[in-house]
Amino acid sequence: EAGASSAGQFTPPIMGAVAFILAELIGQPYYVVAVAAILPALFFYFSMFASVYAEAVRLGIKALPEEDRPQITLDDWVESLRFIVPLVMVVVVLFAGRSPAMAGFVAIVAGLVIALAIDLITPSKRSALIRYPARLLAAFKRGGAACGQILVAVGSIGIVIAVVKLTGVAGNFGGLVQQVAEGSLFFALCVTMFACLILGLGLPTVPAYLFIVLFVGPVIQKLGVDIL
Structure with missing residues (x-):
């Protein structure tokens, strides 16, 4: 898992900070760097999958039975929009040739809008809307500390x-x-x-x-x- 997560630094469409620095150094748009990284990322994950599969065969590890696998519900898919929509917006803005700062701004706005929309359409979460401003301020506080x-x-x-x-x-x-x-x-x-x-x-x-x-x-x- 650690090795697979490390590859997120050079796996398109959302890569690590180095990809943005590289784009600035060579004077090319971000999508040029992202396209160039597709093949290395595929090779890395292919070797990772092959290693994991070979190790599982050697140790006799079997897949989980169907009844033990977690079932994804409609609520899970709706909740996933909180992460999918901002991610898609980042990709769209970056591949449109805009700056990473603009992509981050658009993603933040999209995340706020989709989170509010999900809370509005989900009956069990409407009562939490009164705490939305406080949650928003807390999120800005954490973001400022991280920055x-x-x-x-x-x-x-x-x-x-x-x-x-x-x-x-x-x-x-x-x-x-x-x-x-x-x-x-x-x-x-x-x-x-x-x-x-x-x-x-x-x-x-x-x-x-x-x-x-x-x-x-x-x-x-x-x-x-x-x-x-």
Whole structure:
């Protein structure tokens, strides 16, 4: 489950923050990055499914009997609209070429509208409508706190990246990779793979990606790899 969840970072249509950063760095719309990630995501999940299936066969794990499987009711489908509608709106707005900020705004508005509509049409939840303003304020409060944490993290990442650029460490490391690879793209990619593992230890996705771009990105690009 952890491995499958990790792939959500590069699985279209809604990808991780790195996809938006990549789109900004290469000057392309988000949907270009999303389309390019379809094949790698399919390969990843195919290998994941194959591994899980092989392990289940080896251990003799069987599927749940039909009577033990949870049954999805109409109420479950209606409740799922709270998540499906905002997700669809994000995809539509992003693939229309609008900014991620606009996509997030449209998704929030759509989520509020659909949540209110579901509470209105569901008799058992109409009594909770009087608490709707308080719930809305609480949601904004949690969202603001989460944004504050993200801003602090982004600010810290900016400081580290600035230090790396000013000290010239990125250029020295890139030159070292080029010397080790000796002009071979295969060896350069192998060195880059190990660099990704080492530099990404204990780091979230965004700073790990930015470190790799700064350290080995220019070298790989010089060897003929497309910037995307």
